[in-house]
Amino acid sequence: MRGQTFKQGAQAAVPTALGYISIGLACGIMAAPYMNLFEMALMSLLVYAGSAQFAMIGMIALQAPVLAIALTVFLINIRHLLLCLHASTFFRKSSLGENIAIGSLLTDETYGVLMGEQLHTELISASWMQGNNLLSYAAWFLGTVAGTALGGLLPNPESFGLDFALVAMFIGIFSSQFALMLRRVRMNKLFLVLSVVGLAYLLLAMLVQHSLAVLFATLLGCTVGVLLDDK
Structure with missing residues (x-):
């Protein structure tokens, strides 16, 4: 029977682990x-968030204040609450x-694996x-630590443009999740939710920072999705 044992969960996560x-x-x-x-090992153990860690590295390079780094990580990771x-x-x-x-170890990718298994x-x-x-x-822990060790041997690691790797991963996640949504959600409902998110972002972006606009637009879209599910 699927979806029951620790070993089965680990097997389902193998593609995610290879990507990580x-x-x-x-x-x-x-x-x-x-x-x-x-320092990298500690960051990966305690923060464990790809997008947030990439952002932290950039801010550390700019010698940003600790409070600014903490606030940025909070805003990037608040989606995990949803x-x-x-x-x-x-x-339950x-x-x-x-x-x-x-919840402490849940990520976008492991959540996606969960949604796929639920089918x-x-x-x-x-x-x-x-x-x-x-x-x-x-x-993720092993990958980041090994990468730090490898990066110490390279003369100019920034020149490789590896920060785009995270964007590529999210594109892959979105495409697979969108295909899943098309199978489970009616097209008119999906279009309505996406329209609400897009319109809310355009309006909010004129009033607040883009990161906050993304957050509030996402929360509004989730609220609309929940209300539609109740009907």
Whole structure:
């Protein structure tokens, strides 16, 4: 039976883990001029967020204030609140501790694997999700640390333009998730939600910073999606 054991969750996460190793190598190489192995290892263990870590590296390179770095990481990662709230609906029978553990290691990619598994398995166990999360976590840690070690051997790692690797990964995630949505959501509902997000962003971008406009537009789109699901 699918979606039950830790091993099955880890097996489902293998493609994500391979991607994390490659993106982690890019992240580590970019960080090498500004961070040592211990600092990168600590960042990957405690922050564990690809987009946020790339942003942190750029801000560290510019010697930005710590408060500015912390606020940036918070705004980039706040979307995980929405992901965790939805993911928790699959584990209502699990303990609070298990849900906290799942939420702490949940990423865009492991959430996507969860959504894909949900198409095949109605009941997914917390053990399966832990396997999905932990293999991805380990792969990201190893990739970033190895990348930092490799970057220390390169004369000018910034010249490789490896920061685009994260953008490429997100494009791949979006395309697969969009194909999944087309299979599960009516086209008129999907079009309405995307229209709300797009219009809200255009209006908010004239009033607030672009990062905040993205955040508020996303929250509004999620709210509209939930209201439509209730009908």
